[in-house]
Amino acid sequence: MPLKKMKESILKMSHNFRRKICIVLTTRGNYAKMKSTLLRIQENSELELQVILSGALATEGYTQYKLILEKLGIYNIHIVEYLINGASTKGDMLESGALATGAIGKSLMMLSPDIVVVIADRYEALSVAFAATCLNIPIAHLEGGEVSGSIDERIRHAITKLSHLHFVSNTYAARRVFKLGEKKESIYIVGNPSIDLIRNCDTGAVDVLFDYQKDNGEGFVDYNEKYLVVSQHSVVSELTDTARQINETMKVVKSLALPTVWMLPNPDAGCGEIESALFRFAENSNPGNIVFYKSMPFELYALLLSNSLCLIGNSSSGIRECEYLGVPVVNIGSRQNGRERGENVVDVNYDAEKIEEAVRKQIQHGFYQTNYIYGRGDAAENISRILASTEIILNKEIRY
Known part of the structure; x- marks a missing residue:
């Protein structure tokens, strides 16, 4: 039997059993992206879910x-x-990445x-991805x-x-993956x-934000008032x-003097x-209307965004989730350069005067209509089905 055919038959044999799907979660954003997919895989009789909880999610905070x-009924969890x-x-970061390869690879x-x-x-x-490649484990990549x-x-x-499998957000991303030779x-x-x-969140009841703030926030914001959200990460380059x-950004928040929820960086x-x-x-400023959060469950974060005046910073949530919600966004700097965005996003450089001007215009404009650039809320169902049914050949060849 030719080698290529033999490899195909081995992969098809494994499909007769429950496929073991391992998802590695390292940040709060990872969990937010994957919660619906975790649940769908857990429900699929053809799949067995494994979770590696690692990175920031394996630390004390x-x-x-x-x-x-575990509350979701997921118990096959491995801490790395x-x-x-x-x-x-x-x-x-370099040392952490090297350790991650070895430690996650062992798991x-x-x-x-x-x-x-x-x-x-x-x-x-x-x-x-490098660890999986060395171990001859096929990879499904999101985004x-x-x-x-x-x-x-x-x-x-x-x-x-x-x-080996590419789960992309839209046709623009699909074209680029295809041009990379896939x-x-x-x-x-x-x-x-x-x-x-x-899609399934209740975006109206802000009472739960007060409850979460009591135990997890540093500071205080009255969520019955109009407030801003800031989420700004470092740009490694x-x-x-x-x-x-x-x-x-701090100059702008101080000048606007509006209640502000500030998410700490990744x-x-x-x-x-x-x-x-x-x-x-x-x-030093002793602001009485700012609260800082290390993290927040995604459903609460969606509720927080949907009731805010504007999101300020460079988070991808301004590009993706806020587009779906119609939340006005002022995106600062280069971190999200080139990513498909809706009309709800205004891009500015790191200049306090320009940032403040953009925020004021976005507040005046109010909410935008969604264009569903990043989907309509049925991704997990499709991902689960594809993971269960698609045959994968381990060795890849470039398409052209």
């Missing part, structure tokens, strides 16, 4: 995520630690999944083919070339699974400018500098 998963000093410098060897789902474009996602700034852009396309039959336009959760970038190089600046800002 995020212990609630294991409990959250790799973060060095919160990966807050380039060196720490993959033990779990022996049929497919590993790799999420998006963070540095540790590349570590997961390939998108465009953005920072090192995410390079990492995302590198993972695409290591992956076979058309391996590319699936499913939308973004975070939209699944928003612009670390020497991190302090100036966050200072421009654990990337530069995050420590941002957090230190924010804590000094809170201490």
